[in-house]
Amino acid sequence: MTQQSLGEFEELVLLMVAAQHDEAYGVTILEGLEEKLDKKVNISAVHVALKRMEDKGFVKSRFGGITEDRGGRRKKFYVITALGKKMLDAQYDLRNSIYKQIPKISFG
Amino acid sequence: MKSNPPKLPLRFFRWFCHPKLRDSIEGDLMELYEERLEQSGKFKADLRFIIDVTLLFRPSIIKPTEGTQTLNTYGMYKSYFKIGWRNLLRNKGYSLINIGGLALGMTVAIMIGLWIFDELTYNHYHKNYDRIGQIYRKNLYQGKIETGNILTTGIGTLMRDEYSSHFEKVTMVRGRNEEHVLGFDEKQFTQVGYFMQPDGPEMFSLNMIHGTHGGLADMTSIMLSQSTARKFFNEENPIGQIIRFDNKWDLKITGVYDDLPKNSVFHNATYFAPLDLFLNGWSNLNVWDNYNMHVYVQLANEKNFESASGAIKEAMLPHIDASTAASNPELFVLPMKDWHLNAYFENGVNVRSPLMNSVWYYAIIGCFVLILACINFMNLTTARSEKRSKEVGIRKSIGSVRGQLIGQFYSEAFLVAFLAFILSILLTQIFLPAYNQIADKDMTLPWREPLFWLGGLAFTFITGLLAGSYPALYLSSFNAVQVMKGTFKTGRFASLPRKVLVTVQFTVSISLIIGTAIVYQQIQFAKSRPIGYSREGLISLHPRSPEFQGKYEVLRNELKATGVVDEVAESNYAIVSTLGWNGGFDWRGKDDSQNDLTFNINRVTPEYGKTIGWEFVQGRDFSRTFPADANGVIINETTAKIFGFENPTEEVLIRNRDDNREEYKIVGVIRDVVKGSPFQKTDPCLYFFAGGDEGWLHIRMNNKATAQEALPKIEKAFKKIVPSAPFDFTFADDDYTAKFKAEERIGTLASIFSTLAIIISCLGLFGLASFVAEQRTKEIGIRKVMGASVASLWQMLSKDFVVLVILSFVVAVPLTYSFMNNWLQHYEYRTNIPWFVFVLTGIGALAVTILTVSFQAIKAALTNPVKSLRSE
Numbered sequence: 001m002t003q004q005s006l007g008e009f010e011e012l013v014l015l016m017v018a019a020q021h022d023e024a025y026g027v028t029i030l031e032g033l034e035e036k037l038d039k040k041v042n043i044s045a046v047h048v049a050l051k052r053m054e055d056k057g058f059v060k061s062r063f064g065g066i067t068e069d070r071g072g073r074r075k076k077f078y079v080i081t082a083l084g085k086k087m088l089d090a091q092y093d094l095r096n097s098i099y100k101q102i103p104k105i106s107f108g
Numbered sequence: 109m110k111s112n113p114p115k116l117p118l119r120f121f122r123w124f125c126h127p128k129l130r131d132s133i134e135g136d137l138m139e140l141y142e143e144r145l146e147q148s149g150k151f152k153a154d155l156r157f158i159i160d161v162t163l164l165f166r167p168s169i170i171k172p173t174e175g176t177q178t179l180n181t182y183g184m185y186k187s188y189f190k191i192g193w194r195n196l197l198r199n200k201g202y203s204l205i206n207i208g209g210l211a212l213g214m215t216v217a218i219m220i221g222l223w224i225f226d227e228l229t230y231n232h233y234h235k236n237y238d239r240i241g242q243i244y245r246k247n248l249y250q251g252k253i254e255t256g257n258i259l260t261t262g263i264g265t266l267m268r269d270e271y272s273s274h275f276e277k278v279t280m281v282r283g284r285n286e287e288h289v290l291g292f293d294e295k296q297f298t299q300v301g302y303f304m305q306p307d308g309p310e311m312f313s314l315n316m317i318h319g320t321h322g323g324l325a326d327m328t329s330i331m332l333s334q335s336t337a338r339k340f341f342n343e344e345n346p347i348g349q350i351i352r353f354d355n356k357w358d359l360k361i362t363g364v365y366d367d368l369p370k371n372s373v374f375h376n377a378t379y380f381a382p383l384d385l386f387l388n389g390w391s392n393l394n395v396w397d398n399y400n401m402h403v404y405v406q407l408a409n410e411k412n413f414e415s416a417s418g419a420i421k422e423a424m425l426p427h428i429d430a431s432t433a434a435s436n437p438e439l440f441v442l443p444m445k446d447w448h449l450n451a452y453f454e455n456g457v458n459v460r461s462p463l464m465n466s467v468w469y470y471a472i473i474g475c476f477v478l479i480l481a482c483i484n485f486m487n488l489t490t491a492r493s494e495k496r497s498k499e500v501g502i503r504k505s506i507g508s509v510r511g512q513l514i515g516q517f518y519s520e521a522f523l524v525a526f527l528a529f530i531l532s533i534l535l536t537q538i539f540l541p542a543y544n545q546i547a548d549k550d551m552t553l554p555w556r557e558p559l560f561w562l563g564g565l566a567f568t569f570i571t572g573l574l575a576g577s578y579p580a581l582y583l584s585s586f587n588a589v590q591v592m593k594g595t596f597k598t599g600r601f602a603s604l605p606r607k608v609l610v611t612v613q614f615t616v617s618i619s620l621i622i623g624t625a626i627v628y629q630q631i632q633f634a635k636s637r638p639i640g641y642s643r644e645g646l647i648s649l650h651p652r653s654p655e656f657q658g659k660y661e662v663l664r665n666e667l668k669a670t671g672v673v674d675e676v677a678e679s680n681y682a683i684v685s686t687l688g689w690n691g692g693f694d695w696r697g698k699d700d701s702q703n704d705l706t707f708n709i710n711r712v713t714p715e716y717g718k719t720i721g722w723e724f725v726q727g728r729d730f731s732r733t734f735p736a737d738a739n740g741v742i743i744n745e746t747t748a749k750i751f752g753f754e755n756p757t758e759e760v761l762i763r764n765r766d767d768n769r770e771e772y773k774i775v776g777v778i779r780d781v782v783k784g785s786p787f788q789k790t791d792p793c794l795y796f797f798a799g800g801d802e803g804w805l806h807i808r809m810n811n812k813a814t815a816q817e818a819l820p821k822i823e824k825a826f827k828k829i830v831p832s833a834p835f836d837f838t839f840a841d842d843d844y845t846a847k848f849k850a851e852e853r854i855g856t857l858a859s860i861f862s863t864l865a866i867i868i869s870c871l872g873l874f875g876l877a878s879f880v881a882e883q884r885t886k887e888i889g890i891r892k893v894m895g896a897s898v899a900s901l902w903q904m905l906s907k908d909f910v911v912l913v914i915l916s917f918v919v920a921v922p923l924t925y926s927f928m929n930n931w932l933q934h935y936e937y938r939t940n941i942p943w944f945v946f947v948l949t950g951i952g953a954l955a956v957t958i959l960t961v962s963f964q965a966i967k968a969a970l971t972n973p974v975k976s977l978r979s980e
Contacts, residue, residue, distance in 0.1 A: 026136030027143075043140060044163035047133050051168050063132070073135030 006058070006087055012037075013049040014088060017059055018080045025064070025075040026050070050078060058084030113141045114154050117161040125164070126171040133164065184512070185519065192520035195496075202492065205875040206485055207528050209868050213481025214532035214571065216864055218564075219543055220474030222536075222551045227467050230371045230448035235313035236406055239276075241413055241441035243267065243403040243420070246456045248435045250704060253456030257403075258283045261387070262396040262427055263439070264305075264403040267420065274416040277406040279308040282386050283399070285376055289652045289834060291352035292340045298652075298836045299336060301379035303386035309363070311406050312374065318347050319363030327384040331363035336378040355653040355832045357385065370550040373447060396427050405441060417441045462934065466854070473858075476616045477865050482575040483609045484872030485524065489517075489579035490606060491879045500583055501591035513584035521576020522569070529568040546856050548849075578605070607912055610873065614916030615923070617869045618953050620862035622924040625945045627855045630787075630932060631848060633939035639844065640744075640781035641683070642721035645809040646840035647822075648682060651833035659829050660713065660800030666825045667807060672818035674810040677719035678802040680711040684843045686784040686791060693794075694762040694769075695751050707747065708783070708791045711798040717742070717778070719808045720840075727757040727776030730797055738797050740775040747792040748777045761794070772796070786847055787935040807837075866953075870960045873909060877961040881905055881968035888968055889976035898969045905965035906958060913957045917950045 006014065016032045017024045026046055033041045053059045064075040080088075121137070122130060137160060144153035196203040231237060243264075244257050264280035282303035290299050309331065310321035323331045330351055337346050346361045353359050359381065368375050391398065407416060417440040424437045442451060452461030503513060537553060544551055554560040656663075664676040681687050691706040714730035714737065725745060730737045741761055743751070753759045756774050763770040780790035809818045823835045881888075888901055925941060932938045 026132065027139045030136075030140070042163050043133075043136060043160050044166070044169070047129070047136070047164065048166065048168050051129065061132075070135040070138050073131050073138060075135055076132030 006053075006091065007049075009045065010049045010053055010058075011088075011091060013046060014053060014058055014080065014084055017050075017078045018085065018088060022077065022079055024078045029078075053084070054078075057081060058087055111145055111150055111153075113138070113157045117158050121161045121164065124170050126169060129169060133169075137161070185515075188516045188519040189523055191516070192523045195520065196524070199492075201878070202488055202875055203524075205871050206488055206524055207531065209484040209871045210481045210524065210528035210571070210575065211531035211535060212864055212868055212871075213478045214528055214567075215535040215539070216477040216861060217474045217567070218532060218536045219539070220470050220861075222553070223547060223549070224467055224471055224474075226371050226549055226551050227449065227463070231373055231444050233313075233369050233372045234444065236311060237444055239407045240311065240444040241405050241407065241416070242444070242447060243405060244440050244442050245424075245437055246440070246453075247437040250701075253453075255453035255456055257442075257451075258399045259401050259403050260396050260399055261391065261393045261401050263424065264401055265393045266423060266427070267403060267405060271416075271420060271423070272408075274408055274411050274419055275405040276408040277307045277311050279305045279311050279404045280383055280393075281305070281308065281402045281404065282383060283402050286386075287650065287652075288354050288381075290336070290340075290379065291355065291832075292349065295340055296832075296834045297336075297339060298650075298834055299378045300376050301381060302374060302377050303383045304380045305383045308404070309365070309380065311404065314363075314368075314380075315366040317364045317366060318345050319361075321363075323362030324380060324382045326360070326362070327382050327388065328357065328359050329362040329382060330359040331365060331380045332361060333367045333378045334364055335367050337361075337364045353381070353385075355655065359385075370548075371448075397429075397432075413441050413443045470857075473620065473861050476620070477861060477868065478571065479574075480613050480616055480865055480868045480872075482571060483613050484868060484875070485521070485575035486578045487606050487609055487872055488875045488879070489521075489576075490582055491876055496583065497586055497591045500586050501588045504586075504588035505592065510584045514580045517580035517583055518572065518576045521580070522572040525568045525572035525575060528571075529564060533564070546853065546860075548853065606876070607908075610876070610909070610912045611916050611919070613869045613872065614913050614953065614957075615919045617862065617866045618917055618920040618949060619924045619927075620858070620865050621953070622920065622945060622949045623928055624855065624858040624862045625949060626924075626928045626932070626939075626941055627851070627858055629942065629945060630935065630939050631851050631855055634786040634851075634935075634937060635848065637782065637786055637937065638779070639786070640722055640779045641840075643840040643844055645811065645815070646683075646720060646806065647809070647819075647837045648804060648806045648840060648843070649835065649837040650682070650804050651826075651830055653830055653833035655830045655832050656805075657801055663805070663826070663829045664715070666829055667822060670818075670821040670825050672809055672813045672821050674808045675715050675719040676808070677716040677806045678713045678798070678800055679716055679804045679806065680798070680802045682804055682843065683720055683781070683806065683840060684783055684847065692764040694764065695753075696759060697752060702750070705750070705792075708793040710793060710795045711802055712795050713798055713800055713802065716795070716806070719806045720781075721808070722781060723779045725777045725779055726755075727774070729776060736773065737775060738799075739770075739772055740797055741772040742776045742778060742795040743774060744778050744780050744790065744793045744795075746780055746790050747794060750792055782844075784847075786844075787851070787937050789936045806840075866956065870956060873957060873960045874964070877905070877909065877964040880908075881964045885968065885971070885976040888971070889973035892969075892973040893977070898966065901969035902962060902965045905968060906961045909957055909961045910954065913953055917953060921946055921950075 012033060013029060016029050016036075020028055020032060026043060029050075030041055030043055030046050033046070050059065050061075054061060058081060059078045060081050061076050061078050064077055066072055066074055118134075121134065125133065137157065140160070141153050141157050144156055196207075234240060242257055243259060244255060245259055245263075246253050246255050248254070261280060264278060267275060268278040285300050285302055287298055287300050290297055304324060306322065306324040309316075309323060314321065314331075317334055318337075319331070323329055330353065332340075332346070332351075340346065340351075341349065346364060349361050351359045351361060368377060387393065405416070407413065420439045420441070423439055425433055428437070446458075449461060449464045449467065450458060452459055452464075500513060503516075508516075533553070540551065540553065660678055667673045667676050686708060688709045689706045690709045691704060693705075693707060712730075714732050717729040725748075727742075730740060730742065734740075743756065743761075748756050751759070753774075756777050759774050761772045761774060763772060778795075781793070782790060783793070784791060807822060809815065809822070813821075819837075826835050884905070891901060891904075925946075928941060932941070
């Protein structure tokens with residue numbers, strides 16, 4: 001976690017990119033997140049997160065073909081990189097290991 | 109129907125978005141827009157679109173302002189400063205001369221700036237600065253219009269009573285400050301202060317620490333400055349305490365005010381007492397023939413000084429007698445802003461005052477010194493240009509355009525100027541106390557004033573621009589190919605501008621030095637003027653106490669009995685005072701043009717002449733052995749010239765007083781005693797006989813004892829007869845020397861500035877000489893191998909500079925001569941400009957130049973040629 005950090009929202013976006021493997025672009029990521037989180041997410045936040053993670057090397061992008069329905073604008077598809085996947089794994093392991101340390105707590 | 113998102117936000121988005129991201133994000137926005145259009149209608153879709161676009165306006169999405177260029181220019185400037193800094197560090201000697209010289213120049217400029225600021229903000233302390241004026245009077249005197257501000261009480265009262273539509277407040281103040289003895293318990297001090305009407309403290313917005321502005325309403329009250337109050341009561345609140353005034357009056361303290369700043373009109377007021385107290389018993393507020401008041405007014409709202417002046421112009425006429433009216437007196441108001449610098453009148457016309465002139469002189473000197481420092485910078489930088497020409501060549505061939513090189517050299521200049529500015533602020537802070545003492549001012553650096561810092565930065569910027577422009581423009585003009593090939597030669601005329609600048613520098617320095625020398629010459633000339641009496645061992649005091657009355661004989665005997673006193677005398681004024689003027693005298697052969705002549709009147713006891721040691725041209729001194737001397741008069745040479753008698757001691761003088769004709773026999777004629785300014789002609793004086801009780805006591809000590817031994821004895825004798833008055837004496841020598849204060853201040857400041865100017869110039873010359881020597885190392889080496897002697901090399905290296913200095917001298921002499929000749933015209937008693945001043949300055953400047961240059965020249969000439977030829 002020292003040299004490369006991953007914010008909370010960035011982690012969510014990265015997870016979504018990974019989940020929608022090879023089919024993820026701005027709108028699908030946005031809709032996927034809105035569905036899972038059950039709240040409105042702003043497109044600008046998604047793009048900022050994507051740009052940052054691309055700069056950090058967690059995702060890479062490619063342009064799709066030109067289609068009719070977007071007024072002729074190309075889609076920019078995002079794919080998770082090996083580094084990004086490693087990062088996710090590390091995050092997951094970290095959380096898991098700490099979670100496992102939780103003793104049995106009874107509430108009530 | 110196909111609907112499009114709102115155009116304006118879309119265009120805005122396209123404009124700010126980073127080109128790499130634009131297409132894909134816009135696609136996403138469009139997709140979302142269409143979706144929302146279907147789901148929730150156009151309005152909501154538009155709204156969401158606008159929100160999205162607004163939220164996208166953030167740093168990671170916005171494109172950089174000028175594409176990728178911004179980063180590069182930033183780096184460029186950074187590198188300019190870095191290179192500049194490295195250059196400074198590499199050439200420590202040059203940098204020191206450069207920055208030090210510039211800092212010195214700036215320090216002088218800042219100090220002069222402070223001085224000018226102080227002069228221009230004179231009286232700004234008073235809150236009603238814009239509304240206060242002083243009444244002035246013009247009238248004819250001996251065919252010329254005189255302008256003055258000493259008025260009668262009647263005028264003040266008239267202003268108050270009949271012109272209240274113009275003046276909100278009118279305050280009369282005794283026309284000169286008064287020294288009086290203030291006493292409380294055992295403490296007694298002689299203090300300077302003013303008598304003022306009750307409106308004054310509010311009008312002049314005194315800052316009250318204790319009490320109110322209305323403190324002078326009662327005749328037996330007094331207001332003290334904080335420093336005076338401290339003298340008596342330390343930190344206690346003194347309100348209600350009783351001050352013994354001249355051992356005659358008991359005055360209740362009704363207020364304590366902050367000391368007034370030195371640059372305000374009442375700066376020396378250590379107390380204000382009611383004017384009524386001054387007038388009590390001998391005069392009143394409606395007198396029209398005694399001129400002893402200053403009248404200050406505060407304009408009513410919506411009135412201006414012009415209309416007020418117009419209204420009061422002829423106000424005096426109904427109240428004065430025919431002979432006064434014949435002198436055509438007119439009144440006008442002078443606004444406070446003009447009191448200090450613009451209150452100088454010649455024949456009734458307001459002309460530029462000598463003080464204003466000196467403000468200009470100082471401003472010019474400041475500019476010159478700064479220019480000298482800038483010239484140093486220019487010279488050293490251009491001289492080093494050949495060393496840096498390769499750098500310029502490389503920069504040019506890798507793509508620098510000229511503009512960028514100019515920028516680089518400017519930024520170096522700014523760096524140096526900024527360092528120099530910081531240094532000069534430090535220097536100013538260090539030298540300010542000494543400077544304040546010389547200039548007799550209270551200047552501080554206005555640390556908290558944003559304007560000062562803004563001004564300082566602007567000033568640094570201008571200096572940088574001034575100093576850096578020549579090198580920037582010159583260095584950047586080099587041809588890259590020539591420079592790189594090494595065939596670049598600066599050419600015959602490359603050093604010409606440098607030579608011109610050095611000449612200018614030395615012209616200014618030499619002019620300043622000659623000017624200073626002449627100022628000193630004038631002071632010395634006036635100091636060695638025969639003054640008509642002997643100052644050594646003479647002390648004077650002005651005992652203000654009723655106990656002093658009628659004790660002349662007793663006191664004289666007591667003092668003489670101490671054995672250290674030769675003679676004692678009294679007079680009505682101090683020896684060096686020019687107070688007391690009267691007309692109304694007649695003499696044989698007087699013509700009509702002399703009708704309104706006035707004379708300086710003195711009343712002296714018969715021992716006065718012996719005490720101060722005056723010298724007789726004709727006749728004899730007063731003597732108690734001739735009772736007729738009580739109706740005698742002694743005149744000075746100037747008066748004798750006016751009378752024009754062949755044998756003055758056989759003539760009489762008629763004094764017309766209150767319809768009486770008094771006859772006075774002229775007893776003797778003395779050499780002129782210098783009473784007023786030693787730079788002016790002596791006034792015509794008359795000395796009348798007085799028996800005693802004249803206020804001023806003069807004591808001539810003999811040389812049997814030193815002053816340290818004699819003074820305690822004299823004090824003891826004095827205290828025995830007059831225990832209630834403080835023994836506050838002054839030496840006649842000090843009183844006389846005080847008259848040179850203004851001129852000596854000019855002399856001291858001028859000599860400091862011109863010394864700095866010559867130091868700055870020499871610093872530059874030193875740097876330049878060392879550079880030239882360094883540049884010609886190889887030449888010198890070869891010459892030495894071929895057999896040149898050290899002397900001839902030294903001569904070769906010094907010659908160029910010596911020629912320049914001689915040239916400067918030739919330019920400076922006529923300039924200074926005409927300027928200083930003009931300056932000397934201000935003085936009636938003036939020296940001629942002696943030729944040896946010029947010669948000595950010329951020789952001095954030459955000697956300093958040769959010394960400065962020789963150090964480097966001899967160093968270069970002494971180096972072993974093997975070393976210099978082997979390098980590279």
